[in-house]
Amino acid sequence: MKLHTKIFIALLSAILLGALFQIVGLHEWGLAYLAPLLGLFAQFFLRLLSMIVIPIVICSLICGIVGESRLGSLGRLGLRTVLFYLLSTFLAVMTGFFLVNLIQPGVGANIEFTESPHQTIGAPDSMRDLILRIVPKNIFDALASFDMIAIIFFTVFFAAFCFTVAQESRERIVGFFNAILEVVMAMTLFIISLAPYGVFCLVMNLILETGFSAFLPLAKYFVTVFAALTIHFTLVLPFLLKITTSLSPQKLASAMAPALLTAFSTASSNATLPLTMACAERRAGIGKRVNSFVLPLGATVNMDGTALYECVAVIFVAQVLGYELTLAKQLTIIFTSLLVSIGAAGIPHAGLVMMVIIFKAVGLPLEATGMIWAVDRVLDMARTMTNVWSDCICMTIAAKFENEIDLEIFNGKNVDVSIK
Ligand code: ASP
Numbered sequence: 001m002k003l004h005t006k007i008f009i010a011l012l013s014a015i016l017l018g019a020l021f022q023i024v025g026l027h028e029w030g031l032a033y034l035a036p037l038l039g040l041f042a043q044f045f046l047r048l049l050s051m052i053v054i055p056i057v058i059c060s061l062i063c064g065i066v067g068e069s070r071l072g073s074l075g076r077l078g079l080r081t082v083l084f085y086l087l088s089t090f091l092a093v094m095t096g097f098f099l100v101n102l103i104q105p106g107v108g109a110n111i112e113f114t115e116s117p118h119q120t121i122g123a124p125d126s127m128r129d130l131i132l133r134i135v136p137k138n139i140f141d142a143l144a145s146f147d148m149i150a151i152i153f154f155t156v157f158f159a160a161f162c163f164t165v166a167q168e169s170r171e172r173i174v175g176f177f178n179a180i181l182e183v184v185m186a187m188t189l190f191i192i193s194l195a196p197y198g199v200f201c202l203v204m205n206l207i208l209e210t211g212f213s214a215f216l217p218l219a220k221y222f223v224t225v226f227a228a229l230t231i232h233f234t235l236v237l238p239f240l241l242k243i244t245t246s247l248s249p250q251k252l253a254s255a256m257a258p259a260l261l262t263a264f265s266t267a268s269s270n271a272t273l274p275l276t277m278a279c280a281e282r283r284a285g286i287g288k289r290v291n292s293f294v295l296p297l298g299a300t301v302n303m304d305g306t307a308l309y310e311c312v313a314v315i316f317v318a319q320v321l322g323y324e325l326t327l328a329k330q331l332t333i334i335f336t337s338l339l340v341s342i343g344a345a346g347i348p349h350a351g352l353v354m355m356v357i358i359f360k361a362v363g364l365p366l367e368a369t370g371m372i373w374a375v376d377r378v379l380d381m382a383r384t385m386t387n388v389w390s391d392c393i394c395m396t397i398a399a400k401f402e403n404e405i406d407l408e409i410f411n412g413k414n415v416d417v418s419i420k
Pocket of ligand 1: 268269303344
């Protein structure tokens with residue numbers, strides 16, 4: 001059976017089984033006895049994934065950049081990548097903006113605030129803070145606290161300066177990091193084989209812990225975010241791929257399916273990154289140079305789903321509170337949603353935490369984020385999948401422009417058996 005079919009079955013059976021527990025009244029029992037066990041395995045799987053993220057990002061970025069013969073061609077790839085990332089994120093925000101104004105899910109809604117644990121993740125205080133965080137004060141501190149933007153900044157900086165030393169030293173550096181990357185990739189392939197079980201435990205545990213009742217008062221809001229994400233996922237992004245490369249979005253989706261389903265289940269772009277990179281190379285035929293540069297960067301800064309969600313959620317809260325949004329404030333929301341998504345970490349709930357910045361920018365009360373906390377996890381799963389999908393689309397466009405795509409693998413032939 002194909003890997004993505006296995007993951008899909010795991011996901012579906014977790015949802016059905018979770019629903020069944022609710023229907024036959026076994027929910028309490030499941031929560032008491034089953035959830036801790038499922039949670040344990042789910043955490044085990046997540047930890048395995050996050051354990052290899054930093055080595056993969058550092059080694060692949062250094063190999064991708066320093067393995068390059070000239071810094072100039074990397075500059076071209078970098079520029080294309082950043083431009084696409086900005087364009088796709090902007091389109092995502094506009095889709096969300098349009099739908100939330102059309103459906104107006106918050107008008108007339110009566111929603112209670114629940115406790116919001118957003119302080120625990122430590123949101124930056126302001127835009128200034130967000131920008132300053134790019135440069136690590138201490139690289140070991142950044143590594144220990146999983147600060148991906150700072151880690152990427154240091155690595156790219158380091159890699160760029162490798163061009164100032166003698167060719168021989170540069171080759172030694174690439175050889176060293178390449179060797180580590182090979183080992184880490186082998187570890188990744190092993191962890192990927194556990195994905196169906198990990199996904200099952202994550203989703204079943206989530207359903208047991210959340211239940212379905214939290215969704216009712218927020219149904220309209222939920223549907224708005226979901227509809228906007230669906231439009232961006234199934235229409236806007238595939239359209240961008242089709243007009244720029246004429247490659248099939250369906251084929252790409254099928255190649256990247258294990259990564260997309262894992263993104264949905266883990267709600268973390270970072271945790272999914274090892275899978276995204278392995279699928280890109282072995283199932284979609286994307287050249288190492290492109291995928292090792294575009295994907296780690298994308299998992300950290302390109303978050304279409306998050307940007308869209310920020311925009312919808314803030315306008316929704318303003319609608320519920322009857323808070324008037326002037327044109328200037330609406331533009332502020334669009335602009336800050338884009339920036340905040342760039343700064344958000346690829347971990348669960350990061351988008352909700354970062355929303356505080358937009359609330360401050362437009363003058364909404366911070367406690368009001370508590371209003372949407374109850375349904376955040378499921379929306380997080382959907383927006384993370386969109387985030388990863390956007391990275392995949394950008395990577396494929398870049399690979400086509402750079403002529404670094406193996407079309408046989410992309411079209412489903414010669415796919416590596418270990419990750420079929
Ligand atoms: N969980 C998302 C991600 O990892 C970020 C977010 O919370 O929006 O991509």
